[in-house]
């Protein structure tokens with residue numbers, strides 16, 4: 001018979017365990033003994049090597065992965081394989097670095113990281129999904145998870161097991177060049193979809209499943225709250241605002257088991273996040289209980305001061321565990337400088353051995369959780385499925401559910417399938433690069449036919465129109481005569497990060513003029529906008545009978561025709577308020593959550 005006191009203790013213990021939130025699976029890793037045993041065998045060189053993530057373009061000599069015991073390699077936005085850009089090229093490229101790591105004394109595998117932020121977007125033939133702002137407009141948690149699952153499968157099919165996603169910024173200012181990387185301006189929406197994307201990439205917990213990858217919630221914290229939306233700028237606010245708007249998505253991602261978190265270039269009240277011990281160590285690792293590892297952004301520690309060694313000291317002591325190190329101007333093998341500086345700092349007692357051990361333990365914990373020590377093999381079925389019709393079907397569903405119908409007068413939509421003459425206008429209608437936006441093949445993206453396997457809106461219209469329909473196309477709107485309806489496609493040229501920062505949200509005047517030209521032709525005008533953010537529309541809206549915010553839909557243009565011709569209804573809702581003007585104090589033109597329905601023909 002259990003003595004009453006013992007029973008009481010047992011009850012308290014059970015109650016405590018039952019109410020203690022499991023900080024994802026990372027917290028109760030069953031690998032702790034293996035981690036500690038490996039750590040105990042490692043030299044300081046081997047430990048510091050694990051804390052280095054070198055850009056592949058800096059590793060002209062791949063043998064440096066082995067020589068310096070590197071823990072990770074990445075492909076930055078423009079660091080595609082030297083040999084080519086097919087999935088096989090990527091697989092061969094990444095395998096070459098892994099082979100080096102497995103030749104080291106302790107055979108600690110690398111994690112190879114890529115910016116798969118809307119599909120495995122740099123690989124030719126991969127499926128490119130709508131950017132997060134479009135996924136935010138779906139308000140569909142399950143769909144966002146499915147999109148991330150496909151992305152993980154395509155990333156893993158090229159030998160990478162790490163996607164620098166999801167971006168869980170909560171962009172507050174449309175002028176920020178990274179607005180489209182955020183799901184929306186609403187913290188709850190971002191938290192919910194960030195969780196689904198994390199689970200889609202990693203699974204319910206980090207595991208050895210070959211079709212899963214490590215996720216990185218980014219960029220910690222407040223990257224979307226900077227003054228005037230200036231990229232890498234300063235967020236000036238009290239701690240209550242930071243905790244209310246920008247912190248919850250990280251708490252949610254940690255609860256979902258996110259294995260890594262990337263720090264933001266930006267500052268909070270004048271202090272750079274990459275040197276912010278309170279936010280990284282005390283809040284993220286302490287209060288939120290994050291047990292994965294914290295990775296820097298691209299050469300971000302270099303921004304802390306002009307003294308690199310001081311930057312290494314400040315960032316590592318602030319709580320950074322892994323540092324992303326490309327070559328810099330005049331800095332060949334910059335990662336060697338990092339290694340030498342950190343070794344010296346440990347010798348000088350300025351960075352403690354326990355700090356090094358904490359960082360390496362976190363990195364090893366993730367690698368054990370992912371089964372990398374058992375196998376780094378790539379399932380060939382994953383490679384073969386890159387760009388498959390099944391994957392494209394998921395992206396097509398994301399596209400159609402991302403479209404937000406802002407206006408639909410005179411029953412302009414859905415278009416009749418019996419329409420006789422449909423005129424398509426605007427260069428964007430036949431430009432896959434504009435349809436995909438930044439982070440596509442190249443860091444900044446680019447205009448034109450950026451990759452094989454994609455479908456422009458014009459191609460989709462031609463494929464879906466019935467034989468009796470004449471489809472004409474003129475980029476400049478020169479062929480509108482006798483059209484029964486006119487589709488005008490306008491929007492932003494591709495951009496990424498700070499290169500997309502703007503001060504004027506007005507839609508380009510050339511786009512407004514093209515829409516006005518279509519209006520003058522006298523037929524119903526359906527305007528479709530490709531953009532990474534809401535733009536001030538003015539006459540573009542009043543001159544259109546119907547207006548669709550399509551965001552940056554990616555390769556599957558047929559997702560747009562699915563709703564244009566009524567095969568599917570419009571269901572998208574604004575993931576962020578739509579501004580009426582450049583005056584941020586003015587009431588929005590349309591609120592968060594706005595979106596018209598248009599009956600489907602089914």
Ligand code: GLC
Nearest residue numbers: 075076077115164218297298
């Ligand atoms: C970039 C971005 C970050 C990306 C990293 C690697 O500058 O800020 O989102 O993951 O560098 O390309």
